């Protein structure tokens with residue numbers, strides 16, 4: 722039953738942060754966020770105890786926080802203008 726709806730599989734969603742968020746502000750894009758129906762992605766400030774300026778727009782990140790919800794529709798892969806998203810599993 723779970724398999725029928727694309728849930729319960731071990732989907733891996735990787736984001737190449739050298740392509741997204743490196744010298745760019747992902748908040749100016751967020752296409753992956755908008756096209757993902759099950760809302761797998763989260764936009765947040767990067768974590769770290771040595772942040773010098775937590776309000777620096779370069780420090781924002783997109784993270785696939787709930788990969789178990791992924792249906793493998795690949796809408797995010799097709800929507801990403803930087804080719805930064807890889808879905809497998």
Ligand code: SF4
Nearest residue numbers: 757791792794795797
């Ligand atoms: S493949 Fe589809 S469901 Fe999975 S993260 Fe991308 S847009 Fe969301």
Ligand code: SF4
Nearest residue numbers: 741750751752753801
């Ligand atoms: S669509 Fe690609 S470039 Fe845009 S925020 Fe998502 S991962 Fe980054």
